[in-house]
């Protein structure tokens with residue numbers, strides 16, 4: 038038996054040693070190569086199944102193109118704007134992050150920067166250590182009773198709010214996805230952006246960088262802020278227009294700004310450097326021992342789970358599947374992929390919609406991975422490189438209407454999965470079950486009951502049910518030198534339309550298909566492969 042090679046993981050950013058330790062403990066090979074240039078990364082990435090990163094590695098489309106074996110990218114941290122997720126999805130690569138491991142630490146950094154601005158700590162430190170003792174130069178402002186405006190009140194924003202409330206600040210937040218109930222629970226006031234800009238003494242940003250948030254503090258919005266406002270950005274460079282911020286600091290409209298993140302990183306030079314009231318840290322938001330241990334452990338466990346069990350946690354482009362659920366779902370996903378592949382092969386690219394129904398035991402399971410597996414089978418008619426990650430995207434791109442239905446009813450089978458496609462001639466459905474909870478079996482094809490394994494090379498034949506047909510079919514296959522493995526038959530009614538699903542030991546060529554089509558009563562012959 039051929040040995041299955043151990044999955045290999047590359048750690049391409051500085052990461053706590055715990056990550057490599059966990060990969061090794063979980064039986065994976067791991068290489069630690071922080072600080073690679075893009076070309077160096079592209080030269081070696083082809084040899085890896087998994088990639089563990091922080092913010093320095095840019096996983097762009099060309100890096101993914103150079104990574105034919107890559108299955109998963111794990112971000113030891115939160116922001117994934119350094120990963121081209123659409124390109125990863127199109128290539129079938131799962132992208133995961135660790136959404137909570139560094140949030141407290143980052144929130145604390147925002148609070149630290151708020152104090153730094155309020156009391157001009159960095160400048161006071163430099164001046165004092167230069168022997169100047171400029172006691173009168175550094176007049177600060179108190180935080181108590183000041184208004185803090187949060188732009189983004191998700192995980193980090195809400196921790197910042199909690200800490201700021203402890204400092205007796207008033208907290209207002211602009212976040213279109215913040216519900217009034219959550220705002221009440223957090224003890225903050227939900228406001229519109231213009232209101233926040235007009236009222237806040239301090240503004241702190243905690244949104245991801247997206248097309249909607251890019252430049253949220255533009256020149257125009259900075260002009261709407263209160264004179265003397267102080268601004269903190271521990272989220273992403275690009276949320277603030279750096280040139281406009283520089284102008285607003287120079288004019289004195291903005292009294293202070295503290296940036297942990299920059300449009301260009303590493304930010305080795307910036308027009309903002311040296312501006313009075315400006316404080317900078319080199320993307321240190323997540324840099325505490327505690328947070329780095331957290332995210333290293335989480336990302337390594339998540340990548341290892343995925344590569345060894347198929348478990349999916351905190352993925353951004355594929356449904357979650359816990360390491361406990363994965364073994365239970367695996368036979369269903371095999372069944373789902375086979376059913377999807379069967380209808381895809383039989384109906385070609387004519388499908389406009391697909392409904393995936395689960396019944397019996399299957400109805401109690403997480404349906405998303407089952408749906409993704411059906412689509413992975415189905416979309417093989419469009420692409421050879423389709424898998425569970427890119428299939429839903431491909432389906433969407435093709436305008437396929439995908440529906441999921443869960444039935445509570447008891448059917449003939451203890452568990453049943455039905456895939457119905459919409460075609461120009463109407464709806465056509467196939468259904469399957471699991472024997473002994475593990476073995477996928479087709480039980481119905483286009484309204485006809487059968488019982489077949491879908492495996493290897495097969496032929497699907499539709500014929501008029503008539504005596505002698507099976508013998509003629511066997512003879513025709515024998516004459517073509519094709520050995521039959523299993524023979525599965527089904528029909529609507531005696532003498533009506535019948536189907537045969539025949540598994541064979543070799544590939545069916547065009548001449549054999551033609552010979553079978555020439556048999557009396559044959560309506561359709563289609564070679565299949567699973």
Ligand SMILES: NC(=O)C1=CN([C@@H]2O[C@H](COP(=O)(O)OP(=O)(O)OC[C@H]3O[C@@H](n4cnc5c(N)ncnc54)[C@H](O)[C@@H]3O)[C@@H](O)[C@H]2O)C=CC1
Nearest residue numbers: 115116189190191192193212214243244245271272322323
């Ligand atoms: N400086 C650093 O080292 C670190 C930076 N980060 C950054 O912090 C960001 C926030 O992290 P989390 O709070 O964990 O994310 P999150 O997803 O929990 O929260 C983000 C919030 O932004 C809100 N949002 C989305 N679009 C918005 C818009 N157009 N306007 C206003 N609000 C909007 C969302 O509704 C959500 O509540 C991350 O995306 C990451 O880029 C995270 C960790 C460390």
Ligand SMILES: O=C(O)C(=O)COP(=O)(O)O
Nearest residue numbers: 091092093114115116323
């Ligand atoms: O988690 C995040 O989003 C961060 O920005 C942290 O970045 P880092 O891992 O420190 O390069």
